[in-house]
Amino acid sequence: MHRTPCKTSTTLNEMTGKKVYLKLENLQKTGSFKIRGAMNKVSQLSEAECEKGLIAASAGNHAQGVAYAGKARNVPVTIFMPIGTPEAKVNATKGYGATVKLVGQNFDEAFVAAREEQLRTRATFIHPFDDLAVIEGQATVAMEMLQQSPEIDTIVVPAGGGGLLAGTLLAVKSTRPDIRVIGVQSANSSAIATAFKGKNGGLVPFQGKTIAEGINVKVPGKLTMNIIHSLVDDIITVSEAEIASAILFMLEREKTLIEGAGAAAVAAVLNHHMPSASRNVGIIVSGGNLDISKLAECQNMSIQVPLAK
Template sequence: MAVPQVTYDDVLAARELLKGVIAHTPVVHSRVLSESIGGPVYLKAENLQRAGSFKVRGAYVRIARLTDEERARGVVAASAGNHAQGVAFGSGLLGAKSTVYMPEGAPLPKVEATRGYGAEVIFAGHTVDHALQAARRHADETGAIFIHPFDHPDVIAGQATIGLEIIEQLPETGTIVVAIGGGGLAAGVALAAKHLRPGVRVVGVQAERAAAYPESLAAGHPVMVEPQFTMADGIAVGRPGDLPFEMIHYLVDQVVTVSEESLSRALLLCLERGKMVVEPAGAAGVAALLDKPHAFEPPVVAVLSGGNIDPLLLARVLRHGLAAAGRYLAFRIRLADRPGALAALLRRLAELKANVLDVVHERVGARLHLDEAEVLLQLETRGPDHCDDVLAALRRDGYKLIFS
């Protein structure tokens, strides 16, 4: 492969361009994660960045380095949302017209925010890779400058400024844990951090339903995979970028994957214990820490890469996270259809200290006998052990439980 096209001097130059444009986001200590791994853990809060994610760094640097003639032709980008907002925001500051292609089903708040920053939004396909193809065609047809979300030296240099900040804010950092989609963020962070602190470990994290890097690293070159649905839409990229892949191959120490359950638990922890609103992709590093708390050399810095989450998705993910944490339980239960049966069940749940959130009582259905009723219950519980206790007690009482 070609020699990487991003240098430490490029990163320093990008930081100069970004002065007065971006926020210098804090590194916040997490007591609960520190207790979990047995050493200090900090969160680099890029969810508090302007436009809600790290993406504004690379997008602004790329657009700022265009010539006046190039900016006059306008820019075009493709994104599930965060890069879209970064391009729209940067274009507005620099006086360039922007067009952004987004996949169908992109989160509505990200779509509206992108339009709010002045970009024209066009939907294309169902994945970021489909949107990328449409954006490239637009660039070919109109002469607009294509702003790649991760596979360009200027973009990587902009994202790399996060690595500079982390080591300057916490010089003793032992491990940086960072989400990987196309790879621009992880590549940049590794480049800058390892230049300042050669012994630091950098661990990349992918959603297991959209994990192109493990297969690509094993093959020695970028491999295309078809991403499955994942709540972490911000890192659901089917093929690594050529330049980020090369840099990650040499600079990133390990790439791990996390499940949807781990992502939802991480988001819940960030919100409940860290008081941080984070999107699922932004919580990927925290998910990795929760999965294998003793696999990371402290002090650890996990990058919260974005906070742009649809409130409706947040509600669903929180419910998912509560269930994964053993604090939310939903099931059907078969009862005798006689007066007092439902009241007796609810009294029993009260005795078991389970808080009933919702009850749906069904007395007529093809699967029910004439003397049966079925109840859909949603309960708030106090953890996995409490869930087990409640279910075991109901079974001992003779109730038929149905999970579906």
């Protein structure tokens, strides 16, 4: 995998009143951190597991990671994706040699269809987040961040199924337990945040329409949730307007195209949702596979980003 940059931004520092470090996983192979977990998992499969072919469900980025990993081992890959998946992600997945089947209106419906196909064909299923080998692969993002910028005292992580957040927690809390790790979800799809805050008596499926489709997961993983509950410092939510504004901010001011999932973490820092004690904040910009047609939607939704007091 690429050792992606972890860069600072004078503009972000001035606007937030903090030293901000951007871990640019949008510059990773396939445009997302997801390839780390997929490659780690697929590299450990036996020849017998590979002979059956690989199957996965994804809103886009995991699909590309599995497709890339399958191609690297010369294994056929079938990916189930929701019907509304951005065309750029569908075409990229096909470009890596995978067969794509568009099924269902969201990730969870595509996941059910993929599981049914897996039972029929006995292909090897590659879970997008609830698998320890996948989580271990995602943990390498935080490991690199702390090597590149050891002064970081807080890491902000987008969360959907929880694989990246769980991996970050395992990497950070085992080596630097003093560092805060804060997960970020869209307020429109906030199952992890709701469970963490103790509302409704635990994990309740929660999914709505969000521009951050990469973290629009109705039911997070059991393994990931156990890790998150045990180790995370906080889970916060950001609005759709804040996510849209963060996408535009990164494009206009940082000349960097990011997708809604990665923008959620940027939005949390831009809109001052961080603890006041956090001075050196690392943001995992999880991916850059944005459907360009969504930029007009972002402009219509965006709000003025508040300056630091």
